[in-house]
Amino acid sequence: MNPRKALLILVPYLWLLALFLVPFLIVLKISLSDVALSIPPYTPTLDLSAGWAGFRDFLSELDFENYVFLSEDSLYWKSYLSSLKIALISTFLTLLVGYPVAYGMANAPDEWRPTLMMLVILPFWTSFLIRVYAWMGILSNEGFLNQFLLWTGLISEPLTILNTNTAVYIGIVYTYLPFMILPIYATLEKLDASLLEAAEDLGCTRAGAFWLVTLPLSRPGMIAGCFLVFIPALGEFVIPSLLGGSDTLMIGKVLWEEFFSNRDWPVASAVAVVLLAILIVPIILFQRQQQRQQEAEQ
Amino acid sequence: MKQGISTLLVTVSLTATAAMAEEVRVYNWSDYIDEELLAKFEEETGLDLIYDVFDSNEVLETKMLAGGSGYDVVVPSGTFLQRQIMAGAFQKLDAEKLPNLENMWDVIEKRTAQYDPDNAYSINYMWGTTGIGANVGKVQEVLGEDAPLDSLALVFDPANMEKLAECGVYFLDAPAEMIPAALKYIGEDPDSHDPDVIAKTEEVFMAIRPYISKFNSSEYINALANGDICVAVGWSGDILQARDRAVEADNGVEIVYNAAKEGAQMWFDQMAIPADAPNPEGAHVFLNFIMDAQNMAAASNYVYYANGNKASQEFLVEDVIGDTAIYPDEATLDNLFTTTPYDAKVQRVVTRLWTKIKSGT
Numbered sequence: 001m002n003p004r005k006a007l008l009i010l011v012p013y014l015w016l017l018a019l020f021l022v023p024f025l026i027v028l029k030i031s032l033s034d035v036a037l038s039i040p041p042y043t044p045t046l047d048l049s050a051g052w053a054g055f056r057d058f059l060s061e062l063d064f065e066n067y068v069f070l071s072e073d074s075l076y077w078k079s080y081l082s083s084l085k086i087a088l089i090s091t092f093l094t095l096l097v098g099y100p101v102a103y104g105m106a107n108a109p110d111e112w113r114p115t116l117m118m119l120v121i122l123p124f125w126t127s128f129l130i131r132v133y134a135w136m137g138i139l140s141n142e143g144f145l146n147q148f149l150l151w152t153g154l155i156s157e158p159l160t161i162l163n164t165n166t167a168v169y170i171g172i173v174y175t176y177l178p179f180m181i182l183p184i185y186a187t188l189e190k191l192d193a194s195l196l197e198a199a200e201d202l203g204c205t206r207a208g209a210f211w212l213v214t215l216p217l218s219r220p221g222m223i224a225g226c227f228l229v230f231i232p233a234l235g236e237f238v239i240p241s242l243l244g245g246s247d248t249l250m251i252g253k254v255l256w257e258e259f260f261s262n263r264d265w266p267v268a269s270a271v272a273v274v275l276l277a278i279l280i281v282p283i284i285l286f287q288r289q290q291q292r293q294q295e296a297e298q
Numbered sequence: 299m300k301q302g303i304s305t306l307l308v309t310v311s312l313t314a315t316a317a318m319a320e321e322v323r324v325y326n327w328s329d330y331i332d333e334e335l336l337a338k339f340e341e342e343t344g345l346d347l348i349y350d351v352f353d354s355n356e357v358l359e360t361k362m363l364a365g366g367s368g369y370d371v372v373v374p375s376g377t378f379l380q381r382q383i384m385a386g387a388f389q390k391l392d393a394e395k396l397p398n399l400e401n402m403w404d405v406i407e408k409r410t411a412q413y414d415p416d417n418a419y420s421i422n423y424m425w426g427t428t429g430i431g432a433n434v435g436k437v438q439e440v441l442g443e444d445a446p447l448d449s450l451a452l453v454f455d456p457a458n459m460e461k462l463a464e465c466g467v468y469f470l471d472a473p474a475e476m477i478p479a480a481l482k483y484i485g486e487d488p489d490s491h492d493p494d495v496i497a498k499t500e501e502v503f504m505a506i507r508p509y510i511s512k513f514n515s516s517e518y519i520n521a522l523a524n525g526d527i528c529v530a531v532g533w534s535g536d537i538l539q540a541r542d543r544a545v546e547a548d549n550g551v552e553i554v555y556n557a558a559k560e561g562a563q564m565w566f567d568q569m570a571i572p573a574d575a576p577n578p579e580g581a582h583v584f585l586n587f588i589m590d591a592q593n594m595a596a597a598s599n600y601v602y603y604a605n606g607n608k609a610s611q612e613f614l615v616e617d618v619i620g621d622t623a624i625y626p627d628e629a630t631l632d633n634l635f636t637t638t639p640y641d642a643k644v645q646r647v648v649t650r651l652w653t654k655i656k657s658g659t
Contacts (some may be wrong), residue, residue, distance in 0.1 A: 035642050037385045041363040075650070078659050142526070163512060246471075246513045246656040254653075260356035261473075261649045263363065264642065 024276070031269035032062035042265050066270040075254065076271065080278065082249040086165065086240075087233040090172040094229045095222060097173060098180030102221075103214075105181070106188035117185075120178050132171055132242050139167050139243070163245035171239040176232065180225035187221030188214070231279060251275055322580035323348045325358065325369040327567065330424070332600035339587050345580050353516065362387040362572065369572055370581035373423055376566045377474065377639040380413040388419045388570045395582040396421075398589035405631075406606035410566050412636060420568035421585055422606025424535075424598070427564050427626070427634060428475045429557040431518070431537030435550070436465045436528035448556035450483040453531055456505045463509035466527030471513040473652035475563060476503075476531065478637050482561050489637045493647045503655040513656055519543070525551045533565075534623060535603040542602075555623045557630060564634040566606070 029046075036043040044061045046054070070076045105116045123131060138144045139162040146158040161167050191214065199209040237252030244250070251271065258268035328351040340347050350369075352358050355378045361367045362374070362382050374382060382388060393399055399421070406422050414420045430452060437445045437452075440461045446452050453459065459467065470476055478488035480499040490496060511527060518530035523543035530537065534555055541553040569588065571581045587593060595613030598605045602617075604624050611619055618624055626634070640648055653659070 037381065037642070039363055039365045039385055039387060041385065073650070075653060075659055247658060249657050249659060257649055257653065260354070260360055261652075262642070262646050263356075263359065264646065 024273075027269045027272055029062070030265050031066055031267075031273050032064065033266045034061075034065070035264045035266055040265070041263055066267050067274075069267060070270055070274065076251075076274075079249045079251045079254045080274070083234050083236075083251040084278075086168060086172070086250060087230050087236075090169050090176075090233050091226050091230040093169060094173050094176055094180045095226060098177055098225060099184055099222070101177075102181045102184035102188055105185050106191070113189075120181050124178065128175065129238065132175070132239060135167070135171055135174065135243060136162060139170070162243065165244065165248055167243035168240050168248055168250075171243045172229075172233050172236065175239065176229040179228040183224040183228065184218060184221040187218045191217055227283070234279065235275060320577065320580055321346045321348055322371070322577055322584050323350070323369045324371045324584060325350050325352060325361075325367070326371075326373045326423075327351060328353045330373075330567075330601055330603075332596050335593055335596055338593070339584065343583055343587065345583060347584075366574060367572055368576060370575040370577045371569055371571060371584050373567050373569050376410065376413040376568065377637060379420055379568045379570060381639045382570075383414060383419050387573055389573045389575065389578060390418050391421070391571065391585070392582060395579075396586050396589065398586050398591075401589050401591050401594075401607050401609035403606050403608035406566070409564070409636060410568060410606070412638070413566070414568065414570075420570040421589060423567045423569050423588065424601070424603040424605050425564065425566045426534040426603050426624075427557040427562045428470070428479065428531070428533055429537070429555055429562050431522050431530045431532055431540060431553055431555050433465070433522060433525060433528040434552045434554055436525070437462070440465060440528070447554060448559045450479060450558045450560050453529060454480060454483040454502055454506060456509070459506040459509040462529055463511070466511045466521070466529075467509060468512050468514055468518040468521060468527050468530040468532075469510050470518075470531055470533075471515045471656075473648050474637065474640075475565075477648060477651070478563055478635070479531070479558070482558070482635070488561065488563065488635050491638075491640060491644050493644060496644070496647060496651065500651060500655065507655060507658075522553055523547065523551065525549060535601060538602045538621075538623060557623075557626065557634065559633070561633050561635050564636050 030042055033042040033044060035041060044058050046058050101120075105113060105120075108116055136143075140146075141158045141160065141162070143162070145161070146155075149155045150158065161170075195213050195217075196209050199213050200206070204212065235252050235255075236250065237256055240248045240250045240253055241256075255268055255271050255275075258264050258271055262268075322345050324347065326349065330351070331349075336347055336349055339345070355375050358372060358374055359378050359382060361369075362372065363385060365387075379388075402417075402421065406425060407417055410420070410422050411417055430447070430450075432445075432447050432452070434447070437447065441458060446458070451458060452462075453467065453469075477496060477499050480502045481490055481495070482488045484498060484502060486495050486498065515532075516536075518527065518532050519536050519540045520543075521527045522530050522537065522540040524547075525544075530540075534557070537553065537555040541555065544551040544553050569585055571578055571585075575581055588597070589607060591607060591609035592613050594605050594607040594610035598610065598618055599613075599615050602624060604618075622630065
């Protein structure tokens with residue numbers, strides 16, 4: 001490998017090391033410690049001045065107690081499962097809503113596209129927190145949605161949406177929709193229109209062509225979009241705590257309680273490490289499979 | 299434990315006359331001071347004041363325990379203060395730099411000494427009680443004229459709660475407040491740290507859980523004032539703010555606040571100086587400024603909470619000093635109880651129990 005190429009590869013690896021691996025190791029280390037009433041609130045801390053002996057003492061005090069604890073209380077796996085369910089369903093809903101929007105944008109006249117793109121991005125200019133707060137005003141019992149539905153006569157009693165899981169789904173789908181639309185739009189926009197013409201020349205209906213040509217070719221965009229929605233949704237804290245009810249169980253809330261209410265950084269870190277493992281294992285497996293498929297195609 | 303409406307951390311940075319002026323950084327509860335006082339401080343002392351706000355003890359404590367917060371003055375509540383002192387988060391006050399200490403009220407100092415022996419690390423800013431706010435009209439409509447507005451039975455007796463569920467009941471989302479109240483209701487020591495005794499409250503809460511609309515520590519101000527709910531367990535000043543908002547809105551809602559007659563929890567918000575404060579000198583200047591009788595009175599007149607400053611009482615308006623919901627009479631004062639911090643193990647039991655009560659898991 002020539003030095004220039006090595007340097008090019010070095011940059012992303014350094015980035016990964018500094019922004020992912022080092023923080024992860026710190027969290028992993030805390031997850032193996034014990035809680036203490038001190039600054040910082042855990043023990044042991046690494047004493048570099050004691051040299052090698054200090055490092056050995058430090059290692060001998062670490063243990064997996066906190067992970068054992070996580071496995072003993074049903075709260076944790078129930079929260080993981082509940083988060084997985086909420087994240088999966090909302091990713092699916094986001095895809096369902098986002099695909100037609102992206103498709104419409106990609107097929108819009110050229111001069112409209114920048115405006116449409118702008119409209120998708122525009123909400124980002126308002127604080128995320130304020131947009132979620134706005135939903136509280138829309139979904140509450142006296143909110144706009146209920147007032148509108150009462151006015152139309154569709155319902156006679158206000159619907160309870162705020163402080164339920166339904167509100168959490170609405171919040172997640174709304175918040176992460178642009179992350180689904182943009183990658184799908186990017187793949188659809190690059191799609192070679194002559195492929196569709198060819199399909200129609202060969203006797204395919206428009207719906208058939210969409211199903212056989214457009215959809216498979218936009219798969220990379222859909223996958224990227226799903227990951228961009230699923231990963232943050234799984235650990236989401238703000239949306240369930242503002243829109244969800246007291247009984248909405250999500251791992252982000254549990255993590256917050258461990259960190260702030262129990263002041264137990266070690267258990268909080270263990271929860272975070274497990275969360276990361278849940279996320280990273282399927283992603284790696286998926287990547288492997290993708291790679292193999294690509295190699296097979298070549 | 300003043301809880302603002304906003305859960306946002308809002309930074310109010312006051313403009314300084316000279317860019318190079320010395321800075322004092324203060325971290326206080328949201329909606330907890332008359333902002334004119336902040337301008338007055340800068341004017342009088344020539345110091346540059348950076349005033350940030352928070353709305354939960356947990357957030358403050360995490361900053362303190364992580365270290366290097368960069369603040370010169372912070373305002374934890376009693377039990378949190380005690381634990382943070384033990385963790386070495388604060389420095390002792392220098393009494394010589396605080397001539398206004400003589401203004402402080404011994405009645406309150408005696409109680410805060412329970413958290414901070416000899417009041418060596420902190421001064422009292424405000425104090426209050428945790429009690430019951432009720433929409434008089436609605437509650438009497440549901441429960442009849444003789445509804446026990448001043449009793450824990452109003453919110454812990456399933457027979458009452460079943461009826462009140464129609465008009466809405468909010469509970470504080472704060473186990474350190476709600477579990478002692480439940481213990482008091484069943485006649486146990488509210489400050490019990492025995493996990494078996496604490497576990498007894500599960501039954502109390504589970505019996506009324508279906509009738510509680512929400513656990514939240516700030517939304518009850520608006521909900522009470524608008525008439526969306528008829529009962530809230532909350533902090534004294536917050537419920538008084540709800541009362542005033544309802545009066546201003548003139549919407550026919552009449553709110554009363556009562557510290558439960560069985561006994562109510564009393565809490566204290568204390569100003570202290572972090573051990574690693576960048577400007578401890580300036581922090582002392584700020585504390586001395588706050589302990590000035592007129593300044594402290596201005597703060598209380600603005601936020602409707604009682605303070606621990608005896609000398610300030612002559613400057614308090616009648617609405618504050620004359621209101622027994624803010625400054626309780628002797629008999630009520632004797633009936634108030636305080637709590638001490640849980641250790642890590644018991645804290646975990648309490649948090650876990652609270653999660654179970656809220657989520658059923």
